[in-house]
Amino acid sequence: MSDQYDNNFGTQEDKPPKSKSKSNLVQSIFNFCNVLIGVGILSLPLAFKYTGWIIGISLLFFCMGAANYTAGLLIKCLNYKEGIYTYPDIATIAFGNLGNFVTLVIFTLDLIGVAVSLVILIGDSLQLLFPDISLISLKIIAWVILMPLGFIDLKYLASFSCLGILTTIILAIIVIIDGFARDERPGSLFNPMKTELWPTDWNSLPFSFGLIIAGYSGHPTFPSIYLDMQTPNNFQKAINISYIFGTVIYLSLAVCGYLMFGNLTKPEITQNIVSTPDHLIFLNKFIVWAVAINPFTKIALILNPINLYLETQYQSSPCNLWTHLRNGCYIFIKFLSRTFVLTAVVFIAIKYPQFDRALELIGSFLFYAIAIIFPSMFYLKLYSNSLSWWEWLVNLLLILVCTVLAILGTIWAFLFY
Numbered sequence: 001m002s003d004q005y006d007n008n009f010g011t012q013e014d015k016p017p018k019s020k021s022k023s024n025l026v027q028s029i030f031n032f033c034n035v036l037i038g039v040g041i042l043s044l045p046l047a048f049k050y051t052g053w054i055i056g057i058s059l060l061f062f063c064m065g066a067a068n069y070t071a072g073l074l075i076k077c078l079n080y081k082e083g084i085y086t087y088p089d090i091a092t093i094a095f096g097n098l099g100n101f102v103t104l105v106i107f108t109l110d111l112i113g114v115a116v117s118l119v120i121l122i123g124d125s126l127q128l129l130f131p132d133i134s135l136i137s138l139k140i141i142a143w144v145i146l147m148p149l150g151f152i153d154l155k156y157l158a159s160f161s162c163l164g165i166l167t168t169i170i171l172a173i174i175v176i177i178d179g180f181a182r183d184e185r186p187g188s189l190f191n192p193m194k195t196e197l198w199p200t201d202w203n204s205l206p207f208s209f210g211l212i213i214a215g216y217s218g219h220p221t222f223p224s225i226y227l228d229m230q231t232p233n234n235f236q237k238a239i240n241i242s243y244i245f246g247t248v249i250y251l252s253l254a255v256c257g258y259l260m261f262g263n264l265t266k267p268e269i270t271q272n273i274v275s276t277p278d279h280l281i282f283l284n285k286f287i288v289w290a291v292a293i294n295p296f297t298k299i300a301l302i303l304n305p306i307n308l309y310l311e312t313q314y315q316s317s318p319c320n321l322w323t324h325l326r327n328g329c330y331i332f333i334k335f336l337s338r339t340f341v342l343t344a345v346v347f348i349a350i351k352y353p354q355f356d357r358a359l360e361l362i363g364s365f366l367f368y369a370i371a372i373i374f375p376s377m378f379y380l381k382l383y384s385n386s387l388s389w390w391e392w393l394v395n396l397l398l399i400l401v402c403t404v405l406a407i408l409g410t411i412w413a414f415l416f417y
Contacts, residue, residue, distance in 0.1 A: 022230045025238055027158035031225050032242035034161030035218035035301055037168045039121065039294050040211075041250055042268040045257025047211040049265040050204045052196040056258075059212050060250060066398055067216035068243045070375035073395075075235055077378045078223050085227060086309045087220050091374070094381040103374060108306065110366045111220055112345060115302050118295035119349035125292035136350055142296070143346040149300040150307070150338045154228040157301055164297030167290040171270070172253045174283050174290070178273050179260045186261050187276045193262030200263065207416060209409035210364035215250055216243070217371035220305045303345070307338050364409025368402045 023031065048056040077090045084090055091103035123139045130138065149160065179189035186193055199205050226235050257269040266272050270287050314333065376395040380387070 021153060021155050023155045023158060023225070023228050024230050025234050027155055027161075028225060028229050028234070028238045029241050030158040030161040030165065031154060031301060032218070032222075032238055033245055034164040034298060035221050035225075036215060036242060036246045037165060037249055038215075038298060039168070039171070039291055040214045041168065041253050042171065042270055043211050044215070044250055044254035045261065045265045045269045046267055047208040048195075048254050048258040049263060050199060050201075050208040050211075052198040052200070054197050055199065055205070056208070056212075056254065057251070059208065060247070060254070063213045063216045064243055064247050066402070067213070067219070067371045068239060069394075070372050070379075070398070071219060071222055071239050071243075072236055073379040074219055074222055074375045075226055077375070077382055078226065080382050085312055086223055086305060087370075088309055089312070090223075090378050094378045104309075106366060106369055106374075107220055109362075110217075110370050111302055111306055112348070113366070115299050115345045116348045116352075118299055118302070119346055120353060122292060122295045123349065123353075125288055128288050129292065135353070139346055139350050143342065145296060146299055146342055146346075147339065149296075150303065150342055151335070152300065154225060154301070154304065160297040161301065164294055167294040167297070169249065171287065171290045171294075172249055174286055175253060175260075175269055175273065176256050178283060179256055186264050187272065189256060189259055192259040193264065195258055195262050206364075206408040206412035209405045210367060210413065213367045213371060213405075214363060215246060217367040219371045219375060221301060224304050224308050299342075299345075303338075303341055306341055307334075310337050310341070361413045362410060364413060365406045368406035368409075372402045373399050373406070 050056075051059060074087075074090070077094070078084050080090075080093060084093060087107050088100055088104045092100035095103075119139060119142060122142045123135050126138045126142070127133070127135055133141075149157070152160075176189070179187065182188035183190055185191050222239075226232060229235060229238070253269070257272075258265060261269070261272045264272065266275075270291070274284050274287065311334065314337070376398050380392065380395050
């Protein structure tokens, strides 16, 4: 990337100060993996219950391949011209102000929605551990802990990403250990439940669409992680490793969870474990702690694209804050902005504790649009004159197939709700 801004963003002199230290390949992989791999994997056995083995595994690998491919397209679009730094910037260059508005709404709803859901999850999990403290107080405590994380460079957030990945792996290991510790069904890997090759109820199949794509929809954060890489040319290598590692975790938990509980699988596999007689009691605390800790490692990373977008907007505003407010003033403006974003997220989580349920209704649409449909559309628009016929075909098929999946998943979610 060139360091020079184009006319939409001012000159290099007006550019917001950036950290001199950037993330190496390993740190970038940690950040990518932390965005992708979350507690949502606990719902993958349920997705396999809806799909059966053949469709479930096929859809998982389709989402992996499609999202991995469009991640590369997104970075190509980011490098289309100088001065593009965020996901909405790409939409503006590709489709003008209307494209920017539509994408910005979905981009913001996606990231804010996920962050709010994670704060709600933190509060609910901590209340199981500390029942004497009110839910509102626990969310305010979470706000205090999360506040300094919002100002840490991505290079150093990689350490928290490592913790997030570790807690997710621990969750998966706990599920598998519990399966090998039982001899009787349900919940045993030695004596698995009956499973199906194909869906037993085809009307339930669309419920799986959003559950599976959710693990591959970290695209809004990719530009900021990419721009923070010491060697941006390693992006594709980093994203490939992250997607392969994530898929191994996803597939392991989905397969083991579905084998353990079959058609008795609940929305989160940990619900089956803690509600099954004679489960390993000591694992219960580990599960709750892991679920509580995991979101703390993700929220700063998820909100970073919004913060970056706002800071570029301050620069391109009529008063051009970066020109007139330098050094300490820049830090103060950045502090106010990032504090406001996090406070808004926690406020929504307190005011609307069922917000995560509303997000589930439109999750299929948001995830497919952000991860696959929009990047393919941007790529076709920006590089239309230089694409081969097969690139056109592949991207048009991705747009068509994922639009159908998004629509069906959203309609079925509303019917289910």
